[in-house]
Amino acid sequence: MNPDRLSATFAALADPTRRAILARLAQGQASVTELAEPFDMTMPAVTKHLKVLESAGLVTRAREAQWRPCHLNPAPLKDANAWIEEYRKLWEKRLDRLAAYLDRIQSQAKPKEKARATRKKK
Amino acid sequence: MNPDRLSATFAALADPTRRAILARLAQGQASVTELAEPFDMTMPAVTKHLKVLESAGLVTRAREAQWRPCHLNPAPLKDANAWIEEYRKLWEKRLDRLAAYLDRIQSQAKPKEKARATRKKK
Numbered sequence: 619m620n621p622d623r624l625s626a627t628f629a630a631l632a633d634p635t636r637r638a639i640l641a642r643l644a645q646g647q648a649s650v651t652e653l654a655e656p657f658d659m660t661m662p663a664v665t666k667h668l669k670v671l672e673s674a675g676l677v678t679r680a681r682e683a684q685w686r687p688c689h690l691n692p693a694p695l696k697d698a699n700a701w702i703e704e705y706r707k708l709w710e711k712r713l714d715r716l717a718a719y720l721d722r723i724q725s726q727a728k729p730k731e732k733a734r735a736t737r738k739k740k
Numbered sequence: 741m742n743p744d745r746l747s748a749t750f751a752a753l754a755d756p757t758r759r760a761i762l763a764r765l766a767q768g769q770a771s772v773t774e775l776a777e778p779f780d781m782t783m784p785a786v787t788k789h790l791k792v793l794e795s796a797g798l799v800t801r802a803r804e805a806q807w808r809p810c811h812l813n814p815a816p817l818k819d820a821n822a823w824i825e826e827y828r829k830l831w832e833k834r835l836d837r838l839a840a841y842l843d844r845i846q847s848q849a850k851p852k853e854k855a856r857a858t859r860k861k862k
Contacts, residue, residue, distance in 0.1 A: 629754035630746045637823070644830060647821035648767070692831035699824045701759070702817055708766060 623675070624701060630674035635659070636667050640676060643690035647680075653688065667738040745797070746823060749816040752796035757781070758789050762798060769802075773808065789823035 630636055639653055656663040668688065671677040675694050679686045752758055761775055776786040790810065793799040797816050801808045 621854045624759075625754045625756060627754075632749075632751035633753060634747060636742070637746075638826075661801060690830065692827050692834055695824055695827045696831040699821070699828070701753075702821045702824065705762075705766060705814050705817045706821070708812065709818040713813055736773075 623694070624697060626674040627676065630670050631698070633667065633670075636671055638665075639667060639671060640690060643677065647687040647689050649685045649687055652683055660716060700738045745816070747817060749820045750797040751794050752798055752816075753820070754788070755792075758793055761786075761793060761811060762790060765799065765810060766841055769811050770811040771807045795810065 635657060636642050638657070642648060642653060643658070646666055650661065650664060653661065653668070657664065668677060668679075669740075672679065674691070676691055678691050742817055753762075757779060760779070764770060764775060764778070772783065772790065776792070779786065780839060790799060792802075794801065798813055800811050800813050802811070
């Protein structure tokens, strides 16, 4: 895996409009005009975002058709996912520790609650 | 999930040095000096990368200790992973289609190979 390709993928994902374009293309191919519609953006602005996505290999454009539809290419996402997955154990361990801590403070709180309830009865 | 937080996470990951810093911190806490060692970089350059990682919430620094060790916080990676996972079906479908295509061309090639082998025997 070329590290610069991975950097290009993450950089392309670091924008909400570009992520929204990818989400739209996950539903099927679309023209630049169709992609521009939901955003309050000029065509050149959308084209600029598309160029970033194309150079990261996340979007390909048909060469033959006159309207040159855009397609999502999910391959770079697979590589980005593989990189992040290396850290899965770390966040799961962190969540396990948090759950154990919550269990502990809850079980410490319970006897106190019982004691309070007993005191109230008296 | 705040979309800008997700953008900050992906932007922080879009650099090989910052990813290497995270990989180092996944092994355990480290001081800025320790982090700078493996890279041919000045301390200010490493500090700059650390600031990007800190503002994305991927790295936290202890306030009490004098050497202020850096820690990895994997929580933003979990959110980035959740975003990418939405596309898993797409790349798996693409790979399945590729495998089916390879199977098809292989099974088309086999009868030809057999025919060639039979011809040779004659």
